[in-house]
Ligand SMILES: Nc1ncnc2c1ncn2[C@@H]1O[C@H](COP(=O)(O)OP(=O)(O)O)[C@@H](O)[C@H]1O
C-alpha cells in the first residue's frame with residue numbers, strides 16, 4: 001500500500017539530454033498505473049527515478065507523504081521487476097522465491113506458506129525443485145515475478161516485464177498480472193511500449209512522448225477521448241485512420257470535405273467545432289476502423305446518412321471473428337473492420353459511412369483534438 005506523487009519531476013542526463021520534462025502525477029494507493037509510449041520517450045528513466053536508481057534533476061518525489069528524492073533505493077520499500085530478470089542459478093525455484101524473505105528473517109513456516117501460495121497462483125508450484133537452467137523463458141519470468149510478490153511489496157515497479165515472452169505467454173501473463181493486482185493490494189507502476197498491455201491492465205494510463213506526458217486517463221477515456229492526434233494514433237489496434245479534410249458551410253449546412261467525398265456534420269457537432277474555432281482551419285479527420293460501416297448495411301433511419309467515403313480495397317485480412325480491409329480513402333492509407341460475412345475482395349471499391357458520433361477532429365498544425373472533452377475530476 002503506497003501512494004506516490006511526482007511534482008514537476010525532470011531528468012537531464014550528464015550529456016545535457018533532457019529525457020523527462022515537467023512530469024506531474026499522483027498515484028493513488030493500490031492503483032495500477034501504466035506508462036506507455038514509443039521507445040525512448042522517457043518511461044524507464046521516470047521509473048528509475050521512482051526506484052532511486054537514477055537521480056532526479058529537479059522536482060519532487062513523494063512516497064507515502066515522505067519526500068523521497070534523497071532516499072536510497074533500499075529505503076523506499078519498493079520492489080522492481082525488469083525485462084532482464086535475474087535469478088540465482090544455483091538455487092532452486094523455491095529457494096529463489098524464499099530468498100528475500102529469509103534475508104528479512106521471516107519465520108520458516110511463514111516463508112513456506114507464502115512461497116507455495118504464490119507459486120500456486122503463478123502456476124509454477126510443480127517447478128519448485130528445479131534450477132532456473134531447467135526452466136523456459138516464460139517460467140523464469142514467473143519465478144522472477146513470484147520472488148518479488150512473496151514479499152508483498154507496497155510498491156511494485158515493473159519495466160517491460162513481459163517483453164521477452166512469446167505472444168501466447170504474454171497474453172496469459174497479462175491475465176495473471178490482472179489477477180495478482182486484484183489479489184494483492186500493491187500499488188503497481190508498470191512500463192510498456194505495448195498499448196494492448198496498457199489497455200487491458202491499467203487503472204490509468206500515462207501516455208508519454210519525447211519526455212512529456214500527453215494524457216493521463218483511464219483506458220476507456222484514452223481510447224474514446226484522446227487529447228491529441230498522437231494519443232489517438234498510438235492507442236488502438238489497428239490504429240485510427242487519419243484523413244486531411246477541409247471544413248465548410250453551404251446553405252447553412254456544415255460539412256467536411258475529404259477528396260471527392262463530402263460528409264455532413266450533425267448540428268450539435270458543428271456547434272462544438274465552431275466553438276473551438278475549427279472552421280476555416282486545416283483539419284485531420286480521425287475515425288477508428290470499427291466506426292466505418294458498409295453503406296448497404298446502414299439503415300436510412302440511423303441518422304448517419306450524411307455522406308460516404310470511397311475506399312479502394314488492397315488487402316483483405318480475415319481474423320475469424322472479423323475481417324480487416326486495408327486500402328486507400330481519399331489517397332490516404334486506411335483500414336476498416338467489418339463483419340466476416342462481407343465478401344469484399346482486393347481491387348474492389350466500397351462505400352463506407354462513418355459513424356459521425358465517433359469521429360475526432362484534429363488541428364492539422366498542433367494535433368490538438370478539437371472535440372476533446374475536458375472533464376472535471
Ligand atoms: N545515461 C543516459 N545518458 C544520456 N541519455 C540517456 C541515458 N539513458 C537514457 N537516455 C536517453 O533518454 C531517453 C529516454 O530513455 P528511456 O527512459 O530509456 O526511454 P524508454 O524507456 O521510454 O524507451 C532516450 O532518448 C535515451 O536515449
Ligand SMILES: [Mg+2]
Nearest residue numbers: 043044045191
Ligand atoms: Mg525502457
